Amino acid sequence: MTYFVVQSLNGLFSAALLFLIASGLTLAFGVMRIVNIAHGSFYMLGVYVAYTVAARTSSLLAGALLALFVVAIVGFLMQRFFLRRFASQPLAQMMMTMGFALFFRDAALMLWGGDPFTLPTPRWLTGSMEIGDIVFPWYRVFVIVVAALVGVGLWIVNDRTLIGARVRATVDDPEIAAATGINVARLSGGVFAAGAALAAFGGVMGGPILGGYPGMDFELLPLAFVVVIIGGMGSLKGALIGAIVVGMIDNFGKALVPELSYFTLFAPMVLVLALKPTGLYGRA
Amino acid sequence: MNAVRALLLVVAVAATFISAQTNDTRPPIKIGFMVPLSGGNAQNGRDILNGFLMYLDEIGYRAGGRQIELIVEDDEAIPAVGLTKARKLVERDEVHVMAGALLSSTGYALAPYITSMKIPMVYPVVSADDLTQRRRSEWIVRTGWSGSQPNHAFGEYAYQKLGIRSVVTIALDYAFGWESVGGFERTFAAAGGRIRQKLWVPLSAHDFAPYLAQIPRDVDAVYALLLGRTALQFMRQYEEFGLKGRVTLIGGGTTTDEHVLPFMGDEAIGTVTALHYSAALDTPANKAFAATYRARFKKIPSYYSESMYTGGKWLIAAINAIDGRVEDRAALVEALRRVRPSDLPRGPMELDAYGNPIENVYIRRVERVNGELQNTVIDTFPRVSQFWTFDPDRYLSEPLYER
Secondary structure, eight states: OOOHHHHHHHHHHHHHHHHHHHHHHHHHHHHHHOOOOOOOHHHHHHHHHHHHHHHHOOOHHHHHHHHHHHHHHHHHHHHTTTGGTTOOOHHHHHHHHHHHHHHHHHHHHHHHHOOOOOOOOOOGGOOOETTTTEEEEHHHHHHHHHHHHHHHOOOOOHSSSSHHHHHHHHHHOHHHHHHOOOOOHHHHHHHHHHHHHHHHHHHHHHHHHOOOOOGGGGTSSSHHHHHHHOOOOOOOOHHHHHHHHHHHHHHHHHHHHHGHOOOOOOOOHHHHHHHHHHHHSOOO | OOOHHHHHEEEEEEEEHHHHTTTTOOOEEEEEEEEEOOSSTTTHHHHHHHHHHHHHHTTTTEEETTTEEEEEEOTTHHHHHHHHHIIIIISSSSSEEEEOOSSHHHHHHHHHHHHHTTEEEEEOOOGGGGGGGTTTTTTEEEOOOOHHHHHHHHHHHHHSSSOOOOOEEEEEESSSHHHHHHHHHHHHHHTOOOEEEEEEEOTTTTOOOOTTTTTTOSSSSSEEEOOOOHHHHHHHHHOOOOOOOOSSSEEEEEOOOOTTTTGEEEEEEETTHHHHEEEEESHHHHHHHHHHHHHSSOOOOOOOHHHHHHHHHHHHHHHHHHHTTTOOOHHHHHHHHHHHOOOOOOOEEEEEEEEEEEEEEEEEEEEETTEEEEEEEEEEEEEOOOOTSHHHHHHHHHOOOOO
């Protein structure tokens, strides 16, 4: 029982990080039909920038905020000056994001070296929650709560605001959306930048536990893609459900049948694709 | 990476140019060197290279009366790339001797090629047991260690000196992890200890929670074999899940090696590990090495850094022993097996008949001294062989350690 509770809580923690990363990925895909291979790089750059700032100012909050800002700018520029030129050429765009991913990886190695690091855990979040035999770190609880709040925030923006309505319209049909006067190009830039910032935020939130190191950019990316494919590309709700499914399966898979951890992860994806090719909440 | 390589080539070319000015009649000795200089293992590769550069500087890039030309390649930690680079070094650059490699997989991939080309090779780090055991090559000399070597000593120590009776192991799921845990288990169980559970972690793991939640609280100790960022993440999460202070943490040397120790916090304090080196080793040779390394590279030397300082010293001693006649490859490899340089940072070392070092194994405990974490040496096993106290022939007739 204890074991089950702890593993479930941790599944939620994995889901929380995955949601932060996958929500940006799915939004960018929905609006621009871009499969962004460099999304993992935003996740990585988030931790690295936060680390640099936190080391200088000894403020984790300043590091987190600046990381979001810097990575959003990087995402915006990447979309504005490179991806936008290749609108409606998905293959060219994908190869370009691949190129960016490799560029960011080498740039990070050059700028920060190859040593691993972790971000400091905020003092008030150290230690673990202990209820009977159940031990679970407070910081992980915090990450779950924050991701839930981000999810609610995204839902409000997406469902209750004019910007959200424009985004949804563009996801459904970019051409008709443009015909109604929505500036699809500018909207795409904004969504892409926001998605990059979300990934960076995921990196910062994971920082005290997972840290930063070369290679992290391609580590969670396959998981994030599985989340997006299970949930349906372009759907925020799908990203949420997909993240929980993948987080739980990944966690229990590793705990119960470690030899099959990749199988247990990709099997549900294949199953979903076979039964509902657009994903759980995706539209054709 | 290319910047590093370009710089080294400049150094090499400059060295050649200087040699042309001295009245040296023989062409330079070409040493081919490869480690990962890009990707996730780049920093370990750089540490190894740094140690080598430091030693070559000390001797002014000269040995056996000849100039030394160093050619550096990036093997990207991919065995196939390593093999391609080895071909390039041997067939195009026509190097006289090679050194390097980080991963066991690369080490195994290179071995058949090295043997077929009859090119002397120094492995400073690759620790896969069988490279100097059941699948050894007469052309490969290992100046590092074999994975199970310090763990044989440590298994016995854990039972007898640390008073540990039951252990859960958590280790990376590949040859290095299997051999380390296998070596530890063998002597620990022989002494009377019990391994309660073995947890194997894939190399891609970043969250250790699924494994940490399985560790029973009534076990005496957890033995952890990790390296690089996995060691950093594990240490942090071990404390996170309330295990630190309740269950003693011991492990293989890489878990607290100096390549990752400076990035850890107080959570690492008290961890006891075994390895053939510690940057905090209190000998004149090591103190001088560590101080110089630190002044030059602004970092504490890791065991990787020491590996190719000592490996370089070994190689140069062999070249000196044959007066620089490196064209005679058989003589060079014979000299590599025969020489015995002294004043090594890690302490005394010699090679056994199988091409693996017989060297001290240090039991180290992580402490904070003058504000910095270090691996304080608390005990020493002198002259440990890869076969521990077992008979080599019988040992080799038994299977290699596996999961």
